[in-house]
Amino acid sequence: MTTQDMVLDVRDLVVEFPVGRGEKVHAVSGLDLELRAGETLGILGESGCGKSTAGRAIMQLPPPTSGSVGFDGHELVGLPARTLRRRRARMQLIMQDPISSLNPRRKVKDLVAEGLSIWGFDASLHDGKDKDTVVRELLEAVGLEPDVVWDRRPDELSGGQCQRVCIARALMMRPRVLICDEPVSSLDVSVQAQILNLLEETKERFSFSMVFIAHDVSVVKNISDRVMVLYLGKACEVVPSDGMHRTSVHPYTRMLLASIPGAETEAAADASSWVGASVKTTELPSPLNPPSGCRFRTRCPLATELCATEEPRLREIAPGHLVACHHVATGESGSALA
Missing domain, CATH: 3.40.50.300 (P-loop containing nucleotide triphosphate hydrolases)
Structure with missing residues (x-):
């Protein structure tokens, strides 16, 4: 550009x-x-x-x-x-x-x-x-x-x-x-x-x-045309809106897609398989004292020790598609989590 x-x-x-x-x-x-x-x-x-x-x-x-x-x-x-x-x-x-x-x-x-x-x-x-x-x-x-x-x-x-x-x-x-x-x-x-x-x-x-x-x-x-997903003051994913339901890979974006009433998309179905029982809490942490590392880790079912100690940076995994997550492999949009 x-x-x-x-x-x-x-x-x-x-x-x-x-x-x-x-x-x-x-x-x-x-x-x-x-x-x-x-x-x-x-x-x-x-x-x-x-x-x-x-x-x-x-x-x-x-x-x-x-x-x-x-x-x-x-x-x-x-x-x-x-x-x-x-x-x-x-x-x-x-x-x-x-x-x-x-x-x-x-x-x-x-x-x-x-x-x-x-x-x-x-x-x-x-x-x-x-x-x-x-x-x-x-x-x-x-x-x-x-x-x-x-x-x-x-x-x-x-x-x-x-x-x-x-x-x-x-x-x-x-x-x-x-x-x-x-x-x-x-x-x-x-x-x-x-x-x-x-x-x-x-x-x-x-x-x-x-x-x-x-x-x-x-x-x-x-x-x-593009969607930036924010969580607690930080961008966790930027994704083209065309096919967003197929290409989104950040756990938080998938949770948002799964929250749409009557959602039947692949990403929503994948997220709904672990939304609920696997999610640690539904409460948004306080912006007065945000979590260390990845701010979504307190609610993420995929969180590991790495997420608590190192903040993920936005990186491009496909043309025009950026994500901040330790568990997403660089490659084509819509690929499985690493």
Whole structure:
């Protein structure tokens, strides 16, 4: 992958939160992430694994404890506030709760146009159209009728309508990268499919790359080109979503696949043969004091003494497929554990 193909390059991202008495929460620990132009990278894991924290740290909300975040060839970490705000304008965030993320006092027309109001409106960049026309066209692009929602406030809209407003507001800045932090988890199932289809359609139309964060395996697998699986702040596997159920080899990824209701895939069946009786515990360890070595070892049925003393590193076992596990042999994706 060439430098021109990469819009986001994150290296050794660390996010820690002090909690007093010399202790700190190890939310994200040494995360590496690459995002190509036009790609959707899914970030998958249980609640508390650091998914949302990683997404916000990439946006510098707040800045990470350490590490590097390269966006469009520019380093974001350590930039002066004014320079950061300007460079970050083309990296937008869609939050989990669409209603609380919108100012309840402002009307839809003002919410969507907020970015233009802050950075200035240049008609020459919009084929000579005025601002209201641009806002109306964008509302139509996300499936809202401008005449209906124009003067409404967030409390007069449904959850799905509010999420469409959030998407329109983000797209107004013509982002290069859109970070979606569990954008459908608070919506009804019938609305979730509409929002997911909308994201895919607008991604194609407006030509941006996307980081899609969620804990729903099926949702992440279906919308993503590649999937990064996080566990307790660390990446344990990065796998192409096409055929993920066949090629995933990390025990944690297999457990996630086995958790899908009605799963009948080979990987899920293989995992379900030892999920339950063989798993040591279902409890997620505390991020205040993560386990030594492999952080998944306290729940992994394959754990050995090596897993407690040596931390596994992400390594490529097939083109585009990386895994951090001592018990996976280098070779073709989908091969048996070593």
